Amino acid sequence: MIHGCLAIYYRELMIMKRRLPKMIATMSVSPLLYLIAFGYAMGENVNVDGCSYLEFLLPGLIAMSSMTQAFSIASEINIARFYWHIFEEFQAAPISNISYVAGEVLAGMTRAFISIFIILILGYFFGVVLSCNFFFWLAIILNSFIFASLAVGMAMLVKSHADQSMFSSFVITPMAFLGGTLFPIDNLPIWAQKILFLLPLTHASKAIRAASLGNRPDYSSYIILFLTGALFISIAFLCVNKARD
Amino acid sequence: MIILKNLNKHYKSIQALKNVHLHINRGELFAYLGPNGAGKTTTIRIMTGLTKLSSGTVLLNRFDIEQDQVAAKKESGLVPQSINLDQELTVAENLDIHGMLYQMPVKARRSKTDELLDYMDITDRKKTLVKHLSGGLKRRVMIARALMHSPKILFLDEPTVGLDANIRRRIWAIVKKIQQDGTTIFLTTHYIEEAEFLAQRVAFLNNGEIVALDTPKNLMQKMGTWAIDRLEESNMETTYFQTREAAKKFMADQKQSFTLRHVNLEDAFLTLTGKKVK
Known part of the structure; x- marks a missing residue:
């Protein structure tokens, strides 16, 4: 299983290496705009949960970016599947489907980690230094794992690149804004809080924010993230199996 | 294997x-x-x-x-x-x-x-x-x-x-x-x-x-050795012959233009499937 997973992961790394300068530029744009618009411009006068808005915002941006970047591996898989037909090369190779899933999930997580390092550096320039402790990284690993697994599963189910964009527009983008990233969900009505509690990103934002601001971690968030990750990787595996006719 | x-x-x-x-x-x-x-x-x-x-x-x-x-x-x-x-x-x-x-x-x-x-x-x-x-x-x-x-x-x-x-x-x-x-x-x-x-x-x-x-070779031999192509009312008709002499005899009776050639694998394919390879 390991060699197949490494081969898939190595391929994605080679492609990332070739695109790295462009990737860094692209990954920097949106967090930079958020920091300027929501953090820097209005942040100095706004306090949320006992900290400045910039300190509140940065962990939210990390949660959001680890989700969107991990999920963006779906587009790479789609391009490889629909336009370059490289997926056939993997299907014809003597590797298990779980190796393929693991390789692509690792690639998605790597993209998420690159984006997080960019945000941490940007945060440093905006005067916010977060506590990058064990629980901070654990929450990021779980969050990126969940959305990279979801990406692999979705990439196998969709019939075209347009379907993929539609899923992003209706699921990923709303979640990015409503998952406790830009504002505390405690201020919302109870019914809305209950709905948002079902989103894995809400738990990831909560866990990342608590850990990065040095607060006591809420273990239930980690358990929910872990269980969601286990569910999504199982779905991804089943979807790859189904992709072979 | x-x-x-x-x-x-x-x-x-x-x-x-x-x-x-x-x-x-x-x-x-x-x-x-x-x-x-x-x-x-x-x-x-x-x-x-x-x-x-x-x-x-x-x-x-x-x-x-x-x-x-x-x-x-x-x-x-x-x-x-x-x-x-x-x-x-x-x-x-x-x-x-x-x-x-x-x-x-x-x-x-x-x-x-x-x-x-x-x-x-x-x-x-x-x-x-x-x-x-x-x-x-x-x-x-x-x-x-x-x-x-x-x-x-x-x-x-x-x-x-x-x-x-x-x-x-x-x-x-x-x-x-x-x-x-x-x-x-x-x-x-x-x-x-x-x-x-x-x-x-x-x-x-x-x-x-x-x-x-x-x-x-065997598939082609089943068709014959020689083939004559001729245009019949906008359709290409092909007739096969085992010997060149038989083909020549056929040609002598033809009034329209035709082409004499060796049988190839496409002839066998067309005869057996009734379709052109596209």
């Missing part, structure tokens, strides 16, 4: 393959011909594990593609119809990743890459990004990649489609060379002269069924 026994494939109500039986010998170059939609690519996809069969058995050097998939896949290499190389990677990187997928150690991957690029006469393109290669060169890279793990069976699904005559002939020479080195080759093609030139045996597939299987 490739063995197909009672191979069937259904796509909902459509039966793409009907009881296909084949026994291809070790080291043989076998051509599989048929019009569009006959089931050629479906057969290759089943044999390479890309598509599940509905019923029947596929054995690649005694390994069952359904029961012992990993071992069966290691026995074979595939050159698919569409270019499926990583466009953003170099030629060497494409080969290297293929070697990794087949569990080849680093040293073996490096030496095999050099050996194959030399074999295909593309050593100078080793570090070129695939997207910068011509169609013919991409095809050669695909063949090199399929040979990377030294498969005993090579599946070529329309390997020369869209290439000009010159490059096509160059690919033919490479295919012949691979077969002479002991690899069993299963070839599908639209170019009937390709099968006639390369294959030791040919199967004609029509609507998912094998309608003829023999050597190109």
Whole structure:
């Protein structure tokens, strides 16, 4: 299983290496705009949960970016599947489907980690230094794992690149804004809080924010993230199996 | 050796393959011909594990593609119809990743890459990004990649489609060379002269069924030796003759223009399937 997973992961790394300068530029744009618009411009006068808005915002941006970047591996898989037909090369190779899933999930997580390092550096320039402790990284690993697994599963189910964009527009983008990233969900009505509690990103934002601001971690968030990750990787595996006719 | 026994494939109500039986010998170059939609690519996809069969058995050097998939896949290499190389990677990187997928150690991957690029006469393109290669060169890279793990069976699904005559002939020479080195080759093609030139045996597939299987020579001999083509009310009519004398006698009675030629494999194909190869 390991060699197949490494081969898939190595391929994605080679492609990332070739695109790295462009990737860094692209990954920097949106967090930079958020920091300027929501953090820097209005942040100095706004306090949320006992900290400045910039300190509140940065962990939210990390949660959001680890989700969107991990999920963006779906587009790479789609391009490889629909336009370059490289997926056939993997299907014809003597590797298990779980190796393929693991390789692509690792690639998605790597993209998420690159984006997080960019945000941490940007945060440093905006005067916010977060506590990058064990629980901070654990929450990021779980969050990126969940959305990279979801990406692999979705990439196998969709019939075209347009379907993929539609899923992003209706699921990923709303979640990015409503998952406790830009504002505390405690201020919302109870019914809305209950709905948002079902989103894995809400738990990831909560866990990342608590850990990065040095607060006591809420273990239930980690358990929910872990269980969601286990569910999504199982779905991804089943979807790859189904992709072979 | 490739063995197909009672191979069937259904796509909902459509039966793409009907009881296909084949026994291809070790080291043989076998051509599989048929019009569009006959089931050629479906057969290759089943044999390479890309598509599940509905019923029947596929054995690649005694390994069952359904029961012992990993071992069966290691026995074979595939050159698919569409270019499926990583466009953003170099030629060497494409080969290297293929070697990794087949569990080849680093040293073996490096030496095999050099050996194959030399074999295909593309050593100078080793570090070129695939997207910068011509169609013919991409095809050669695909063949090199399929040979990377030294498969005993090579599946070529329309390997020369869209290439000009010159490059096509160059690919033919490479295919012949691979077969002479002991690899069993299963070839599908639209170019009937390709099968006639390369294959030791040919199967004609029509609507998912094998309608003829023999050597190109035997298939052609069944038609005769000479053929006369003539235009009859906007249809091309062909008549076959065993001897040149019989053909000449027929020609003497003709009033319209005609062409006398040797029988070829396409004549056998058209007669047996009633269709043009498109």
